[in-house]
Amino acid sequence: MIDLNIVSRQLHATALGLTDIVMRAPRQVRVTVKREMIPALADYLRDRFGGRPELILAEDTRTQRGEFTLRYIFELEGADVFVVATAFVPEDDRTFPSLATRWYLASRFEREILDLFGLRPVDHPDLRRLPLHQFWPAEYHPLLKDASPPDKFVDDGTPYPFRHVEGEGIHEITVGPVHAGIIEPGHFRFSVEGETIINLESRLYFVHKGIERLFETMTPAAGVELAERISGDSSVAHAVAFCQAVESLAGVTIPPRAAYLRVVLLELERIYNHIADFGAICTDTGFAFANAHAMRLREEMLRLNARLVGHRLLRGALVPGGVRCDLSQSQVRDVRTTLARVIADFDEVVDIAINNSSVLDRLHGTGHLTEKTARDMQVAGLVARASGIDADARRDHPFAAYGHLQVNVPVFNSGDVWARMMVRVEEAHEAFNLITRALDALPEGKILEAIEALPAGASDFGLVEGWRGSIFHWVVAGEDNSLSRVKVKDPSFANWPALNYAILKNIVPDFPLVNKSFNLSYAGNDL
C-alpha cells in the first residue's frame, strides 16, 4: 500500500531537482519543481504511481514573490495520496511546458490558464480559447491582479474555429446556446450523416461569470455563500469543499457532530438529485409517468430540506468550522420517516420503469462511454462509475465522517444510459443507508469550531464527492483574512468532453437522453 512516507521517500530519491518536499497529513506530499522539469515529474508520477493531474491552476503571486505560481495536483492510482507540485513562472517569460499531449484534461486546464492569466503553455496542440469567447480582448486576462476590464467589449464577429467534418452527405446541425426547455445555455455542433452523429463539438462558457475573481473580493465566511451558488444543485458539496479547504488552512478540525451532519447534508443532496435525474431520464424516453412521480418525491425531499435547515437546496447550513444548523431529536425522526417513505415510493417507481421493455430499449446501449475513454478523459463521479471505474472520494479519500461509515460504491460496466441511471438508483439507496448510519452514530457535542484569521499565503484544497462527482476547491489565503485565489473544479469540467465521445454513432434524437444521463452543470463548468 502506497502511503505518504513511501511517496515522499521516493520523491527524495529522484533526480528531478525537487525541493521543499513536505508531507502534509493526512494525504498530501508537496514538492517544488523547476518549471522545465514539470513534464519529467509528471511522467515519473505516472509511471511510478499511476499518477494523473486532477487539477492544474495558476496563481498571480507577482506582488509576493515577483513570479507566477503554478500548482499541479496529482492523484495517485489506488492510494490515498495527492502530490501537489508547485512551479514558478517568471514575469518576463510567461510560458510553461505543456502536459497536453499526456492528459486531455491537462490540456483544458492549460487553455484555461492561457485565457485567464496569459501564461502560454509551450507545445500545446490546441490553443483555441476556452473560458473566454472570441470577443474578449486578446490582452485582457481577467485573473491577473492588475487586470482592469476594457471600457467596452466589441464583438467583431470572429467565429470560434470548430472542427469541420467534410464528406458526401455530411451536414452540420447547430443547437443552442438557447434551447427550447428551461435549461442552461450551451452550443452543440453536430456533424451528422443522416441521423447518425459522427462528430460533436460543444462550446460552453456562455455563463462565465468570473466566480473565481469574485472570491478574491470576499472573506472566507462570505465565500461559503458564493461556493453554495457555483452550481445550484450541488450547493452542499461545493460549500463543504470550500469549508474543508479553509479549515485545513486554519488548522481546525471540525467537531465530530458537525462531521456527521455534513454527511447527512451531502447525502440529502445526493438523494434529491438522483431521484430527479432518474425521472428526467425516463421523461426523455417519453415515459412521463416515472418523471411525474420522481418530481413528487424530489419535492418531498426539498420540503424536508426546508424543514431541516430553512432552505430547499440546503443553502446556509454550512460555515467554515462546522455546520450552522443542529438537528433536534424530532428533526432526526422527521428525516428517518420521510426518507423511508420516499425511498419506498422511489423503489416502486423504479420497478415500474425498469420493468417496461419500451423504456429499457431506449436505455440499453445508448450513449456508450467505454472505460478506456472514461479513463483517458479522467471522467469523474457517477459517469466514471457507470463505465467501470471504481472510484469514489468518499471511500478513497474520506472526509467529513465518511471514514467512520462504511461507503459502498456501486459500479456498472456497460457505460450506457442504463448504467448511468442504475448508478443513480443504487447510490440513492446507499445515500439512504449512509444517512441512517450517520444518524444512528450521531455524536453529541458542539457543531462549530471557531476559526481565527487564516495565515496569509497559505494554500490547501478541499475535496468532496458531490452527487455528480469529485469537487476540488483550491484556496489561497490573502492578507487580513481575505482570499487571494480560489480555484474550483466541478466534475462537469472533466465530464463535458466525454459526452462528445459517448454520443458518437448514436442518432440525433438520442442526444437529449444521453445528455440527460450525464446531467452536467453548465454553471459549474463555466464559473
Next chain:
Amino acid sequence: MTASILIEAIQLLIVALAAPLLVGSVRKLKARLQGRRGASVFQPYRDLRKLLVKEAVISENTSWIFRFTPYLVASVMLLSSLVVPMLTTRTPLGFTGNIIVLMYLLLLATFFLALAGLDAGSAFGGMGSSREMIIAALAEPTVMIAIFAIALRVGSTSLDEIVRRGADDSLLLLNPGHLLAFVAFFIVALAETGRLPVDNPATHLELTMIHEAMILEYSGRHLALIEWAAGMKLFLFLTLLSNLFFPWGVARTLEPLPVAIAFAALALKVGALAAAVAILETSIAKLRLFRVPELLSGSFTLALLAVISFFFVR
C-alpha cells in the same frame, strides 16, 4: 336537401369545436394517470385564444409556402370533416369523397407542413420534415391496405357504404380480418397524429421532435391554426377508427332522433379511443427513431394479413 346541408354544417362544427376539447381531454387523462392534477380540459381553447391575439413572427427568409401552409392545413381538415361519415351514413358530399380522396387530402396537409418546415431553413425544421416524410411514406401504404381490407368485403371504397354495410353486420367484430385491420389502422393513426410511441407531443427536446420540429418556427395565429388542425386531425382519425370499425349507432337517416343517438354514440366511441390513446401514452416510452419503421412495417403486415384473410375467411 336542407337537412343534408344542416348535417354537414353540424359535422363541420363538431370537428372544429370539439377538436381542442379532445386534445385537452387526452392531456387531462394522461395527467391523472401520472398522478398529476393536470390542466383543465378546456386549456387548449385558452391556448388558441392566446395564440390568436399574439403577434406572428415570420422569418425574412421564408417564402409564401410558410404563410400559406397554416391556412391550407386547417382548410384541409375542415374539408375532410365533410367527407368522413360522422353522424350519418348519408354524408351529402360522401359521393365526391371516398377513402382514397380523404387519405390524400390528409397527405396534402402533411406535404405542405414538411415544405414549410424546410422553408425557414433552420436545422430543426429540416430534421422534422425529413423524419415526417419517412413516417408518412411508411404509414400511407398501411392506411390504404387496412382500408382495402374492409373495402373488399363491402365491395366499395365509399366511406358511407363501408359504414352502412358494417352497421348491418352484427358479427363484424368476430371477423379476424376486421380486427387485424383495426389494429393496423390504430398504429398508423398514432403515427399520423404524432402520438407516442412514434412522436412525443409533450416534449421540449428539439432534437427528438418530429411534428413539433416542423412547426417550431411558427408563432401567433399561424401556430394557432396548426395546433387546431392537429387537434382536428386527431379527431378525424379517431372518428374514422370508431365508425369504420365500430359503426354502431351511426344514423342511416337524417331524422333528428337517430342523429342525436349517433351524436351520443360518437362521443362515447371517440372518448373511449381517446382514453385508449392516453393509457397507451402513459404506459410506454417513445421508440428509438430507427425502430419506428419496424413498428410501421409490423402494422403494414397486419393490414396485409387482413386483406389476405378476406379471401379465406368469408
